[in-house]
Amino acid sequence: MDVTVLSRIQFALTAGFHYLFPPLSIGLSLMIVIMEGIYMKTKDPAHKKLTMFWIRIFALSFALGVATGLVQLFAFGNNWSFFSRFVGNVFGSALAAEGVFAFFLEAGFIGLMLFGWNRVRPTLHYFSSICVAFGAHFSATWIVAANSWMQTPAGYKIVGEGDEARAVLTDFWGMIFNPSFLDRLTHVLIGCWLTGAFMVISISAYYFLKKKHTDFARMSMKLGLIVAMVMALLQLVSADSTARGVAKDQPAKLAAMEGVFKTQEGTAMNLIGWVDTANQSVHAVQLPGLLSFLVYRSAKTPIIGLDHFPKEDWPMVSSLFQVYHLMIYMWGGMFLGALLGFILWARKKFEKSKWIHRYLVLSAIFPFIANEAGWFTAEMGRQPWVVYNVMRTSQGVSRSLDAGQVMGSLIMFSVIYIFLFSLFIFLLDRKIKGGPEEEKERGDLVYSDPYPKGAT
Amino acid sequence: MEEAFQFIWYLIIGVSVTFYTVLDGFDLGVGCLHPFARGDQERRLMLNAIGPVWDGNEVWLIIVFGGMFVGFPPVYATICSAFYGLIMILIAGLMMRAVSIEFRSKQRSPRWRAFWDGMFSAGSYVIAFTIGLVLGNLIIGIPLDHRGEFIGSFWGFFTPYTVLIGCMGVSVFMMHGAIYMLMKTEGKMHERVRHWVNPTIVIFVIFYIVATFVTLVFKEHMIELMHKIPYLFGVGILTLFFIACVPFFAYRKKDGTAFIFSSLSITFLVTLFGLGTYPNMVRSSVNEEINSLTLFNSGATLPTLKVVLIVAIIGVPLVLGYGYWVYRIFRGKVKLDEASY
Numbered sequence: 201m202d203v204t205v206l207s208r209i210q211f212a213l214t215a216g217f218h219y220l221f222p223p224l225s226i227g228l229s230l231m232i233v234i235m236e237g238i239y240m241k242t243k244d245p246a247h248k249k250l251t252m253f254w255i256r257i258f259a260l261s262f263a264l265g266v267a268t269g270l271v272q273l274f275a276f277g278n279n280w281s282f283f284s285r286f287v288g289n290v291f292g293s294a295l296a297a298e299g300v301f302a303f304f305l306e307a308g309f310i311g312l313m314l315f316g317w318n319r320v321r322p323t324l325h326y327f328s329s330i331c332v333a334f335g336a337h338f339s340a341t342w343i344v345a346a347n348s349w350m351q352t353p354a355g356y357k358i359v360g361e362g363d364e365a366r367a368v369l370t371d372f373w374g375m376i377f378n379p380s381f382l383d384r385l386t387h388v389l390i391g392c393w394l395t396g397a398f399m400v401i402s403i404s405a406y407y408f409l410k411k412k413h414t415d416f417a418r419m420s421m422k423l424g425l426i427v428a429m430v431m432a433l434l435q436l437v438s439a440d441s442t443a444r445g446v447a448k449d450q451p452a453k454l455a456a457m458e459g460v461f462k463t464q465e466g467t468a469m470n471l472i473g474w475v476d477t478a479n480q481s482v483h484a485v486q487l488p489g490l491l492s493f494l495v496y497r498s499a500k501t502p503i504i505g506l507d508h509f510p511k512e513d514w515p516m517v518s519s520l521f522q523v524y525h526l527m528i529y530m531w532g533g534m535f536l537g538a539l540l541g542f543i544l545w546a547r548k549k550f551e552k553s554k555w556i557h558r559y560l561v562l563s564a565i566f567p568f569i570a571n572e573a574g575w576f577t578a579e580m581g582r583q584p585w586v587v588y589n590v591m592r593t594s595q596g597v598s599r600s601l602d603a604g605q606v607m608g609s610l611i612m613f614s615v616i617y618i619f620l621f622s623l624f625i626f627l628l629d630r631k632i633k634g635g636p637e638e639e640k641e642r643g644d645l646v647y648s649d650p651y652p653k654g655a656t
Numbered sequence: 657m658e659e660a661f662q663f664i665w666y667l668i669i670g671v672s673v674t675f676y677t678v679l680d681g682f683d684l685g686v687g688c689l690h691p692f693a694r695g696d697q698e699r700r701l702m703l704n705a706i707g708p709v710w711d712g713n714e715v716w717l718i719i720v721f722g723g724m725f726v727g728f729p730p731v732y733a734t735i736c737s738a739f740y741g742l743i744m745i746l747i748a749g750l751m752m753r754a755v756s757i758e759f760r761s762k763q764r765s766p767r768w769r770a771f772w773d774g775m776f777s778a779g780s781y782v783i784a785f786t787i788g789l790v791l792g793n794l795i796i797g798i799p800l801d802h803r804g805e806f807i808g809s810f811w812g813f814f815t816p817y818t819v820l821i822g823c824m825g826v827s828v829f830m831m832h833g834a835i836y837m838l839m840k841t842e843g844k845m846h847e848r849v850r851h852w853v854n855p856t857i858v859i860f861v862i863f864y865i866v867a868t869f870v871t872l873v874f875k876e877h878m879i880e881l882m883h884k885i886p887y888l889f890g891v892g893i894l895t896l897f898f899i900a901c902v903p904f905f906a907y908r909k910k911d912g913t914a915f916i917f918s919s920l921s922i923t924f925l926v927t928l929f930g931l932g933t934y935p936n937m938v939r940s941s942v943n944e945e946i947n948s949l950t951l952f953n954s955g956a957t958l959p960t961l962k963v964v965l966i967v968a969i970i971g972v973p974l975v976l977g978y979g980y981w982v983y984r985i986f987r988g989k990v991k992l993d994e995a996s997y
Binding site: 258259264266267268270271273274276277278279281282284285286287288289290292295296297298299300301303304305307308309310311314315318319320359362363366368369370372462549578598599600601605608609612616620623627630636 | 707708709711712714715717718719720722723725726727728729730731732734735736737738741742743744747748750751752754755757758759762763769803804805806810813956957959960963964967968971972974975979981982986987993996
């Protein structure tokens with residue numbers, strides 16, 4: 201395999217693994233702000249316990265988010281040095297703003313949020329929780345701005361030629377508010393809130409199932425279901441707007457997502473199926489005219505097909521088709537969970553229905569898969585471009601690397617990530633089983649020193 | 657005009673490097689000293705002495721690289737791709753260290769804790785040494801082609817001189833960390849920490865003297881600028897003075913003052929590095945005049961620099977403000993409570 205392919209796999213692995221954690225942190229940070237807000241208002245100790253429990257889960261996710269996020273800081277320069285030289289002027293300013301405005305805010309206040317319970321007044325602690333939540337959201341804002349610029353570049357001009365060419369900033373706000381930014385940011389943030397809500401739902405459902413901490417679970421579940429329901433519906437609106445943006449700005453991406461090879465009237469939407477790339481056809485259960493209707497609000501207007509683009513500008517149609525549809529199925533899973541939960545709750549049958557508890561325990565996994573599938577759709581759909589219609593991915597790669605080096609680092613990341621992921625699951629499991637009443641497990645502990653006495 | 661902005665941004669990155677080395681310096685040093693603590697209580701005290709602040713300290717590293725990415729894209733691209741193997745080692749160290757701080761005290765099992773203690777400490781050594789090694793290589797220069805792409809090999813980074821700078825990095829952080837722990841501990845542990853201070857100072861001073869001597873004699877380009885502007889030799893003399901002040905005040909149990917001078921020593925070592933390499937940001941050992949990346953030939957353009965300067969002007973006071981606030985809230989001797997690591 202060549203350096204470009206290996207580097208893409210490595211970026212997909214590191215960014216994909218990293219992205220398990222930020223949505224959870226962002227989503228939970230919102231849940232925590234709500235819970236602590238209720239505590240501030242009611243002064244009810246049960247709500248303090250609730251908040252403290254979710255902060256412990258948040259801390260776990262935050263730590264892994266930081267550890268895996270550091271990789272991304274170097275990733276652009278490591279494997280994509282020509283890309284970095286080309287875009288640094290434009291792209292870097294969003295990243296620098298993220299560092300200065302968001303990371304310091306988070307890093308500064310996370311200490312207070314975790315350790316400050318006895319050090320500062322409750323109002324100040326609540327202020328810290330809000331700052332951490334704001335920092336997490338703000339961080340997502342800059343990153344999505346930078347990535348959206350790669351999808352729909354704006355506010356720049358190109359100076360120089362060949363390897364010396366540079367994208368130069370002409371309009372900062374034009375660059376940040378590029379055509380796809382707001383749609384994609386909304387879509388990403390709602391995805392994060394869903395992740396937080398379903399984590400809360402899932403853990404609460406587990407307690408219902410085990411008949412433990414049910415008072416605690418009732419409070420969490422109610423909040424989780426409300427947030428999940430609202431967000432699942434809002435996500436539909438956002439998805440609609442995002443997809444129409446893609447149709448306008450990245451038509452080849454949309455065509456590949458739905459496997460539209462030929463431009464023709466009344467383009468169908470595929471529910472489930474597969475793409476036969478060799479014969480340029482799709483075998484699927486289709487709803488005729490629906491895609492046209494969704495994009496143009498008219499069942500007739502044709503969607504631009506892949507036949508409008510030279511073959512070397514096509515993304516990988518078959519994989520893109522599948523990850524995109526996977527994301528939609530996951531939304532379906534979430535919506536169903538929230539809806540059934542709501543109905544049962546309203547009819548006061550929720551606590552007796554074991555099957556819904558089982559389903560909701562499982563539901564935590566849906567938003568994670570949806571987030572990953574969504575980003576794979578966005579990024580694979582951008583190929584073969586690293587900056588859409590401006591720079592090809594193969595031009596951006598570092599030329600000082602050989603395949604062996606990248607293979608080496610890829611193996612290193614795989615090993616570390618498998619280790620970290622097992623650890624995350626293990627500790628999450630412990631925290632959940634420990635429950636909100638968790639004894640002071642970190643209490644004093646005497647054990648034999650593993651290092652020889654007198655080692656200095 | 658553009659050059660002035662590039663120079664300002666260069667200074668900002670220099671200041672960020674200084675903040676990083678001074679702040680993360682002490683918590684890396686605490687990590688290096690961690691194996692010498694006895695028993696779980698002392699280990700936890702050390703972890704919790706840096707608990708609420710290490711994360712914020714590490715953000716300065718993000719600022720350094722983020723600042724380079726936007727202000728000097730070719731420098732960012734070249735450093736990250738040239739030092740590929742070393743940065744992978746650095747990343748592994750940063751990741752393992754971050755999770756070990758977080759996870760160590762989450763289980764009671766002694767084996768669990770011993771494992772993470774080992775990771776925390778090993779990570780700290782690896783990070784401190786790698787940073788020194790990279791700085792050492794930036795002093796002597798690395799082979800670059802005309803586009804700024806690296807044409808050397810991984811093992812080329814390990815020369816006696818660069819390894820020496822790497823070791824000096826570890827030793828200065830250990831001294832810095834020991835003095836930090838003096839400020840944060842009391843009672844029996846405080847007395848034990850006091851015994852760490854002298855050896856760390858002695859080891860650092862030895863590395864410092866050897867490194868200074870070798871640099872003055874064999875790496876003459878590091879003092880070119882000083883020959884042009886003789887006043888700058890004052891920086892070298894001040895560095896020497898600050899380093900001498902560290903044991904002076906540590907011996908008199910003025911721990912806070914010793915820490916200030918230890919911080920100043922690191923600041924001036926970074927300044928000497930900057931003065932020696934100026935105007936190069938990445939010196940090329942091949943075709944030095946043309947292939948080296950200087951702050952002027954690799955700086956970003958004016959519109960970008962203007963934007964990020966505004967970001968810095970708004971952001972930096974905020975950063976310093978709540979940084980100061982967090983340090984204030986967690987000032988004083990470290991005590992364990994139920995929220996501690």
